[in-house]
Amino acid sequence: MSETLKVKTMAEFMAEGKQPEILFWVGSAGSYDDRAKKITKAFVKILNAANVDFAVLGQEESSTGDIAKRAGNEFLFQMQAVMNIELLNGYEIKKIVTCDPHSYNCIKNEYPSLGGSYQVFHHTQYIKDLIASGRLKVSGDTYKGKRITFHDPCYLGRANNEYNAPREVLQNTKANLVEMKRHKSTALCCGAGGAQMFKEPEKGDKDINILRTEDALETNPNIIATGCPYCNTMMTDGIKAKEKEAEIEVLDIAELIANTGNL
Amino acid sequence: MTYLPNILFAITLIIGIGYFTKNVKKLIRNIKLGHDVDASNNKSQRWKNVINIALGQSKMVRRPISGLLHVVVYVGFIIINIEVLEIIIDGLFGTHRIGLKVLPVSVYGFLIGTFEILACLVLITVIVFWIRRNVLKLARFMKSEMTGWPKTDGNLILYFEVVLMTLFLVMNATDVEFQSLNTGNVISQYIAPWFSGLTEGTLHIIERGAWWLHIIGILIFLNYLYFSKHLHIILAFPNVYFGGLNPQGQFNNLDAVTKEVKLMMDPDADPFAAPAEGAEDDIPAKFGASDVQDLSQIQLLNAYTCTECGRCTSACPANLTGKKLSPRKIMMDTRDRLEEVGKNIDANNGEFKDDGKQLLGDYITAEELWACTTCNACVEECPVSINPLSIILDMRRYLVMEQSAAPSELNNMMSNIENNGAPWPYNQMDRLNWKDE
Ligand code: SF4
Ligand code: SF4
Numbered sequence: 001m002s003e004t005l006k007v008k009t010m011a012e013f014m015a016e017g018k019q020p021e022i023l024f025w026v027g028s029a030g031s032y033d034d035r036a037k038k039i040t041k042a043f044v045k046i047l048n049a050a051n052v053d054f055a056v057l058g059q060e061e062s063s064t065g066d067i068a069k070r071a072g073n074e075f076l077f078q079m080q081a082v083m084n085i086e087l088l089n090g091y092e093i094k095k096i097v098t099c100d101p102h103s104y105n106c107i108k109n110e111y112p113s114l115g116g117s118y119q120v121f122h123h124t125q126y127i128k129d130l131i132a133s134g135r136l137k138v139s140g141d142t143y144k145g146k147r148i149t150f151h152d153p154c155y156l157g158r159a160n161n162e163y164n165a166p167r168e169v170l171q172n173t174k175a176n177l178v179e180m181k182r183h184k185s186t187a188l189c190c191g192a193g194g195a196q197m198f199k200e201p202e203k204g205d206k207d208i209n210i211l212r213t214e215d216a217l218e219t220n221p222n223i224i225a226t227g228c229p230y231c232n233t234m235m236t237d238g239i240k241a242k243e244k245e246a247e248i249e250v251l252d253i254a255e256l257i258a259n260t261g262n263l
Numbered sequence: 264m265t266y267l268p269n270i271l272f273a274i275t276l277i278i279g280i281g282y283f284t285k286n287v288k289k290l291i292r293n294i295k296l297g298h299d300v301d302a303s304n305n306k307s308q309r310w311k312n313v314i315n316i317a318l319g320q321s322k323m324v325r326r327p328i329s330g331l332l333h334v335v336v337y338v339g340f341i342i343i344n345i346e347v348l349e350i351i352i353d354g355l356f357g358t359h360r361i362g363l364k365v366l367p368v369s370v371y372g373f374l375i376g377t378f379e380i381l382a383c384l385v386l387i388t389v390i391v392f393w394i395r396r397n398v399l400k401l402a403r404f405m406k407s408e409m410t411g412w413p414k415t416d417g418n419l420i421l422y423f424e425v426v427l428m429t430l431f432l433v434m435n436a437t438d439v440e441f442q443s444l445n446t447g448n449v450i451s452q453y454i455a456p457w458f459s460g461l462t463e464g465t466l467h468i469i470e471r472g473a474w475w476l477h478i479i480g481i482l483i484f485l486n487y488l489y490f491s492k493h494l495h496i497i498l499a500f501p502n503v504y505f506g507g508l509n510p511q512g513q514f515n516n517l518d519a520v521t522k523e524v525k526l527m528m529d530p531d532a533d534p535f536a537a538p539a540e541g542a543e544d545d546i547p548a549k550f551g552a553s554d555v556q557d558l559s560q561i562q563l564l565n566a567y568t569c570t571e572c573g574r575c576t577s578a579c580p581a582n583l584t585g586k587k588l589s590p591r592k593i594m595m596d597t598r599d600r601l602e603e604v605g606k607n608i609d610a611n612n613g614e615f616k617d618d619g620k621q622l623l624g625d626y627i628t629a630e631e632l633w634a635c636t637t638c639n640a641c642v643e644e645c646p647v648s649i650n651p652l653s654i655i656l657d658m659r660r661y662l663v664m665e666q667s668a669a670p671s672e673l674n675n676m677m678s679n680i681e682n683n684g685a686p687w688p689y690n691q692m693d694r695l696n697w698k699d700e
Binding site: 079109192202205210 | 513514516520521523527528580581586587633635636637639640642660662663675676680689692693694697698
């Protein structure tokens with residue numbers, strides 16, 4: 001792509017003696033995973049288009065410890081958390097936005113009792129606010145009339161009761177939102193959570209992402225929308241396993257919005 | 264001689280209630296084997312939950328058919344039990360249908376009429392339940408943990424209901440005096456003709472028989488609860504009260520670990536000089552859970568409350584894809600082990616004697632624990648606010664922090680986080696590379 005992304009680190013803000021409006025917590029997947037990096041960039045395009053004065057931590061960012069915690073390693077989690085909290089508090093961060101529901105849940109719910117209290121947003125919540133306040137204008141017919149089904153991330157939905165923000169944001173694509181049979185609080189996990197992403201599944205008769213992909217295929221979608229980099233990987237793999245990658249795209253809501261707005 | 268029935272009744276009542284009290288005490292003692300948790304916060308929300316979730320059964324109707332059927336049995340059960348009050352008074356004082364003496368006939372008739380209709384509805388519902396379990400064989404009642412006693416228990420309770428409701432209706436149908444009033448016998452008037460041709464004396468014997476069997480049946484039922492998933496009709500209330508109030512995604516932070524980490528992160532000490540492993544050795548506290556005594560009192564209360572309905576398991580992504588993990592089994596195993604520990608304590612004069620067994624390994628295997636995606640579907644589904652996930656997490660904590668027994672891929676992931684702040688082996692200095700790619 002030819003356009004340049006405007007991304008400043010917290011250190012740069014400090015050097016200028018300024019505070020950003022919000023900190024964008026990129027997360028490990030968003031920083032390193034090739035597929036997730038595209039989501040990160042799409043979200044930055046949105047932030048740039050809405051003129052949000054945001055910062056990233058860059059090389060100072062480190063794992064939230066979320067995955068370690070769900071794997072049972074509370075030590076490693078708290079080490080990571082305390083380190084990150086020290087950094088965030090040192091920079092006097094008040095607001096955080098992230099494209100990763102796991103980081104969102106962890107920082108929002110598990111950091112406060114360790115000394116880190118921030119206002120935390122999932123990117124779909126933040127995009128919703130940007131659109132509502134008129135800072136972000138999304139119009140375009142890229143997805144007009146397409147069938148989109150949204151896969152609820154466990155850590156945004158059931159874990160934090162946020163079912164509407166992603167759906168409201170998706171309305172702006174002018175696509176038809178079709179729900180899977182299991183959706184919102186009954187949504188099926190993509191299979192990545194609880195550190196499953198990093199290990200082989202236990203013996204069974206099917207992989208979870210395949211079952212979830214079948215849920216999605218039942219709705220006959222053109223696009224499967226996700227709101228989590230791990231869900232995205234799982235659903236993409238599922239679509240490949242079903243040999244449907246020619247017909248069906250798996251895209252994050254940030255990408256759908258960036259594409260719709262031609263940002 | 265005339266007081267003999269009263270005395271017999273009082274003795275029956277005392278035995279029935281006495282034995283029940285004994286088991287309740289045992290239950291409380293067993294729950295107290297768990298560690299204390301502070302749940303004194305937010306009382307108003309807790310009471311609201313009791314009213315909505317336990318009393319109002321708001322979660323049951325997530326599955327409309329079984330939810331509705333359950334509401335019928337539940338309402339029927341509670342209301343018909345008002346009748347037990349009359350039976351107890353009659354039994355103790357030798358009166359007959361005391362309600363008729365203190366209430367206007369029309370009011371009494373209305374009450375009994377309502378009970379009869381409810382009894383009839385309960386009968387129908389119970390038959391539907393039986394068909395669902397034994398003829399339609401609903402998947403969630405057919406899982407591997409639902410064989411043996413749990414399966415028998417599920418059916419026994421249905422037979423109990425049938426017997427109790429039938430006795431109640433027969434008792435009314437054969438009560439000549441009550442039938443002659445012709446009020447409140449909405450259902451029993453159609454049963455009465457079945458007994459026509461019998462002498463008044465025989466009818467009286469049948470009526471008395473039904474009356475006695477009804478109250479004895481209820482006392483047996485009361486004492487059966489402790490051995491059954493039906494304990495939930497009592498425990499659902501405290502269990503919902505103590506249920507989680509935080510967002511479901513929020514897992515507790517272990518205080519013992521916080522203390523250690525704060526110590527290590529002391530600015531005077533080099534945080535990287537003391538790796539987590541080394542520090543574990545000098546703290547006596549056990550991290551995570553390998554047996555029931557390591558769980559919290561709320562988790563143990565959860566285990567006794569579980570109705571074995573399997574709603575959790577039927578929503579569990581691991582179970583749906585054929586893995587061994589079943590959140591219902593986690594709860595049943597916890598209860599079974601807790602009962603075993605309780606019996607061990609009874610047999611050894613109030614002291615637990617090591618029996619070489621524990622919850623982890625002997626009941627719940629590591630394979631089950633590692634299959635969990637921590638998706639919270641089980642927590643969301645449970646109609647009585649049980650959290651199977653919290654037990655899974657505590658046992659993973661034990662495996663990882665006490666035994667370093669995580670699957671090797673997870674160990675790699677964790678050492679990556681330790682070394683370069685990401686679950687993959689990438690350099691932390693490359694975190695911002697995406698910007699220019
Ligand atoms: S949290 Fe674990 S046990 Fe519960 S439904 Fe999800 S995968 Fe199953
Ligand atoms: S834990 Fe809850 S949902 Fe699962 S079987 Fe027990 S009562 Fe039913």
